[in-house]
Amino acid sequence: MRKCINLLLITIMCLFAHSSFAVSIHFNSLGYLPNQPKVATVSSEFESFQLVDAKSGKVVFENKTSEPVSQSDINVTVRFADFSAVTTVGTYFIKVSDSVKSPAFPISNNVYNSAFYTSMRAFYLWRCGTAVDGTHNGAHFSHEACHLEDGWLDSIGYPNKQKDGVGGWHDAGDHGKYVVNAGITVGMMFVAWEQFNNKLKDYNFDLPKSKSKLPDFLEEIKWETDWLLKMTYPDGSGRVSHKLTRTNFEGFVLPELDTEKRYFTVWSSAATADFVAVMAQAARYFKPYDKAYAQKCLDAAVLSYNFLKINPEDHKFEHRGFSTGGYQSADDDDRIWAAAELWETTGNAEYLADLETRLTNYNKKVDEVWDWGGVKNMAAFCYIQSKRSGKNEKLLSEVKKQAIEIANTIVSKAKADVFARPLGEYYWGSNGTVVRQVYNLQVANSIQPDKKYVETSLDAIAHIFGRNVYGRSQVTGIGINPPMNPHDRRSGGDTVVEPWAGYLVGGGTKATDWQDDWKSYSTNEVAINWQAALVYALAWFIE
Ligand SMILES: [Ca+2]
Ligand SMILES: [Ca+2]
Numbered sequence: 001m002r003k004c005i006n007l008l009l010i011t012i013m014c015l016f017a018h019s020s021f022a023v024s025i026h027f028n029s030l031g032y033l034p035n036q037p038k039v040a041t042v043s044s045e046f047e048s049f050q051l052v053d054a055k056s057g058k059v060v061f062e063n064k065t066s067e068p069v070s071q072s073d074i075n076v077t078v079r080f081a082d083f084s085a086v087t088t089v090g091t092y093f094i095k096v097s098d099s100v101k102s103p104a105f106p107i108s109n110n111v112y113n114s115a116f117y118t119s120m121r122a123f124y125l126w127r128c129g130t131a132v133d134g135t136h137n138g139a140h141f142s143h144e145a146c147h148l149e150d151g152w153l154d155s156i157g158y159p160n161k162q163k164d165g166v167g168g169w170h171d172a173g174d175h176g177k178y179v180v181n182a183g184i185t186v187g188m189m190f191v192a193w194e195q196f197n198n199k200l201k202d203y204n205f206d207l208p209k210s211k212s213k214l215p216d217f218l219e220e221i222k223w224e225t226d227w228l229l230k231m232t233y234p235d236g237s238g239r240v241s242h243k244l245t246r247t248n249f250e251g252f253v254l255p256e257l258d259t260e261k262r263y264f265t266v267w268s269s270a271a272t273a274d275f276v277a278v279m280a281q282a283a284r285y286f287k288p289y290d291k292a293y294a295q296k297c298l299d300a301a302v303l304s305y306n307f308l309k310i311n312p313e314d315h316k317f318e319h320r321g322f323s324t325g326g327y328q329s330a331d332d333d334d335r336i337w338a339a340a341e342l343w344e345t346t347g348n349a350e351y352l353a354d355l356e357t358r359l360t361n362y363n364k365k366v367d368e369v370w371d372w373g374g375v376k377n378m379a380a381f382c383y384i385q386s387k388r389s390g391k392n393e394k395l396l397s398e399v400k401k402q403a404i405e406i407a408n409t410i411v412s413k414a415k416a417d418v419f420a421r422p423l424g425e426y427y428w429g430s431n432g433t434v435v436r437q438v439y440n441l442q443v444a445n446s447i448q449p450d451k452k453y454v455e456t457s458l459d460a461i462a463h464i465f466g467r468n469v470y471g472r473s474q475v476t477g478i479g480i481n482p483p484m485n486p487h488d489r490r491s492g493g494d495t496v497v498e499p500w501a502g503y504l505v506g507g508g509t510k511a512t513d514w515q516d517d518w519k520s521y522s523t524n525e526v527a528i529n530w531q532a533a534l535v536y537a538l539a540w541f542i543e
């Protein structure tokens with residue numbers, strides 16, 4: 001009954017939101033950086049526009065919109081309103097007629113800071129094995145300590161035995177924990193740390209008090225790496241369980257109400273390789289703060305790498321009655337990533353040889369579209385950006401060339417899309433790839449700096465926060481008319497109307513089929529892998 005009342009309220013709020021905002025104007029509702037391009041997409045009937053200072057009411061800029069442009073996959077004809085000439089910090093709105101104007105937005109160097117805080121803090125709110133609570137815009141979210149029995153070993157040959165698997169983050173809209181998806185998630189967050197730690201090291205995410213001396217950003221990642229260390233088999237072999245879940249998905253309840261037994265499942269070589277990669281990264285980035293922990297991570301990475309070396313076949317996850325997320329993936333990309341990160345951490349020639357052999361064997365060394373099922377880019381980009389010597393110059397220049405070509409393709413796709421979407425296709429979770437491609441663009445920019453890579457990265461973020469066909473933010477609690485009904489068990493299971501804040505939803509699986517409906521797991525779920533890509537993209541552009 002409570003749910004019915006919530007849904008009714010939400011419906012009323014959505015109707016109100018729709019009627020109060022002009023969706024004739026599709027823009028980045030977070031705002032714009034002063035010295036970067038500023039473009040909105042407007043309905044084709046508007047041939048001119050004004051930019052108005054929200055405080056004084058004065059028109060600070062006016063111009064014609066572009067010629068009309070049509071796009072068939074979303075069946076729209078639109079024009080562009082370009083106000084890049086305005087570089088003065090302030091709060092503005094776009095006006096296309098006496099009655100049609102956008103909500104106010106800032107032009108400032110810190111327009112991404114608050115979204116970055118909230119989207120990174122979302123990981124804390126995903127913590128399993130502990131109580132969490134947080135407030136966003138006056139709404140309070142909390143759950144009690146959960147899943148303290150994690151987990152049971154029956155599935156891997158130890159009937160009625162338990163082992164400590166408490167901790168980590170819930171994976172997505174469900175409460176399960178999956179190593180393959182944790183891999184790309186933590187991997188992207190460590191890349192953010194590698195590249196932007198000057199900005200991140202002093203960032204405070206209001207985490208619970210702890211004795212740790214770690215910067216908050218690393219402390220939150222450690223919540224996950226601590227759990228990952230528990231996912232190895234108890235036999236000391238270095239094999240890693242594919243996941244820790246129930247046999248089937250739980251209902252739409254808060255985590256502490258999900259009390260059915262959860263199991264360590266059988267291992268897979270993809271999960272084991274991703275474990276190696278992430279533990280090798282952890283060894284690098286925790287070393288300045290905690291040498292003992294870094295060594296523990298490195299030892300775990302080497303043990304599992306050596307296990308994979310003597311077990312070279314692609315050992316798939318066997319479901320054996322589990323119907324929770326499959327995360328089934330061929331292991332070649334995971335193995336090359338493992339080799340890359342171990343080389344970057346240790347400089348050991350054996351790992352470099354493994355990496356270079358595998359990279360040589362790929363014709364396509366860099367991917368345009370990628371997610372948990374294909375992490376080759378993590379290896380290729382580590383190789384490109386590593387400062388270590390000894391690289392095969394011919395191979396390196398080929399990988400760089402391909403990275404540039406792919407980035408140029410991404411740029412051209414954004415330019416061809418009326419909402420500057422840099423990804424030319426739609427599928428489950430494609431919002432995550434829209435922001436993950438920012439890593440492709442960052443790598444290209446590091447090889448051959450060009451403002452088009454920076455601008456397309458900002459286009460990707462703008463698309464997520466409102467410059468899209470819906471004219472709506474794709475992140476709960478942030479930006480214009482954000483999702484209210486994500487496929488998220490915490491949001492569905494509590495009595496708070498607003499959804500848990502800061503979460504990127506998966507987005508349409510076709511150009512116009514996104515539904516803000518909790519039942520639509522294929523378009524409106526939340527997930528750690530997409531979230532990490534959002535955190536990465538925003539981290540580049542925070543002040
Ligand atoms: Ca894979
Ligand atoms: Ca709720």
